[in-house]
Amino acid sequence: MSKENKIKVGISIGDLNGIGIEVILKTFSDKRMLDFCTPIIFGSTKVISFYKKDKFPNIQIQSISNCKQAVEEKFNVLNVWKDDVDISVGESNETGGKYAFLSLKECVNALKKGFVDFIVTAPINKENIQSEEFKFAGHTEYLENELEGESLMILMANNLRVGLITGHIPISEVAKSITPKLIKNKVELMYNTLIRDFEISKPKIAILGLNPHCGDNGVIGSEDDTIIRPTIQEIQEEGKLVYGPYAADGFFGSETYKQYDAILAMYHDQGLAPFKTLSFGKGVNYTAGLNKVRTSPDHGTAYEIAGKNIADENSFKEALFKGIEIYKKRTNYELLTENSLKKTKQQ
Template sequence: MDQRTKPRIGITIGDVAGIGPEVILKTLLDNRVLHFCAPVIYGTAAALNHYRKLLNLENFTFQTVQGFDQLHPKKVSVINCLEEEMEFTPGSPTAATGTLARTALLRAAQDLKDGHLQAVVTAPIDKDNTQGEGFQFPGHTEFFTTYFDAPESLMFLVAEGFRVATVTGHLPLKEVANRLTPELLIRKLTILDNSLRRDFGIQKPKIAVLGLNPHAGENGLLGTEETEIVIPVIEQLKNKGNLVFGPFPADGFFGTRSYQKFDATLALYHDQGLIPFKTIAFERGVNFTAGLPIVRTSPDHGTAYDIAGQNRADETSFREALFAAIDILRARANA
């Protein structure tokens, strides 16, 4: 790839008490990554050096930069997001590690908005201790949706040809049924269909929709959301030429691997989609926020404090998230 056309990918360090720094270092330790992108890590050089020594990754090198005019096309760059020294212990999140995670995220998001970056890959945060000025959201998805003034977005989990999106995201289960409306379902299906076309190059996407209730409601016996909301929406979109099918009972749908017959599956709430996705594709899964004017991806795992600093974290999901961002940028450029 031409060094001048490589995309600049911002990487937010996440909570440094978690496994974010480890999976970042392990991913970027392979210099071949630099052939496809120019990585810019938002965090602190001190935190990266701490993990570099702790994990015996002395071969990893980077340059600390003050501005984008200092970037080198064949080096990993780091932007220090805190001036003061910060002490931390792997596995023990603190207010300070949350502040760094928030500051790095806000700085990267602003640079993305200003056009200095082409995409952002976010390492995991502790959603609780990251709360503060500029970030008062239940997660990255909601933050980026608001920050980039998008009317709607979609949590979209991808792993090669296996793709699962969710109608509702970080929402208490008891509120899901009340939040589910025909209008919301149509909006989410529209975003999903558009993303499959624009971001993944699928000209005529085939989408499966899951039911909300056990056995997809059993014709109204176990719940009426399917007959009152889901089925009418599916029929409406089918009449417009969309390849939308369902509602399918979630357990049998994944148990029989019926998802393999579709380009994507739309779950109606968070765990309905993420539990089977992570069971099937945990180590290689990517969380992509669809429906935004920018590209943001992340690994599909959390901070994993219990193994932080022990050289046990698998970087596969983070590597996949980085390359997914590059692939989506390419797909959009060719759309």
């Protein structure tokens, strides 16, 4: 890749007491990763050095104070703060949440200003990060608030892509949240994402039912027959290849999911439990639908193994590669679309 095309990736460090920094360091201890992108880690050299110590001797930290100072083929650490931070490895505390937010905030600001091309976020603790500035259920909701567009959480690994109709909400609120408008909106987001970000010209999408056995004709619930099925029929009349509802257990158990480009689950665990069973450690969380690209690994802070140098970096590495891939495909799509419009206007 030529220098003028080297992609800049912003990386937030997540909860500094978890495994986020460790998997970042492990990823870039393979110097070949610097051939694919120029990383800018939003944190502090003091914190990164604490985890680096003698475990990653081949990583040389390039300390910078703004994104313009980033050096290609270097491990750039942008100093968001100068504080001496007390690191409590493996513990959930206010300090971990405070600096996780500072890292995320500056990383997203750089993304909005175009100083980085896309971002990868290391795991946060959704409880200790809460503050006056961060009152969100997670990364997805925060990014939707900060960026343009409507978000759709997609977990992906190889050709398996699972999106969510409802996201981080209690199970008690799921059924009343499922409406024709919401289903159509999420289908549209998934459909456009598959075309724009994955270069799939005619996406084929499966939709899971809400109730066990899709309600068994009203015996176990009516939503599948009164809301979901009619809505799918309306979407099909628009010419989209959308099918369902499918009972989630049989759908995954029979490997029917392999016949589709993407799946939309009605709620968080319905989609993510089978996804992580099939792909844990290789999965990537992608926030689709927004004007900027963000990916993350499919795991959490993993306090129980933090600092033991046993965390697996493969999911984070996959998030980085997928971010690069999506960014390139989206850029290509936008160029093609722009050129097509120019030709149409000239004619």
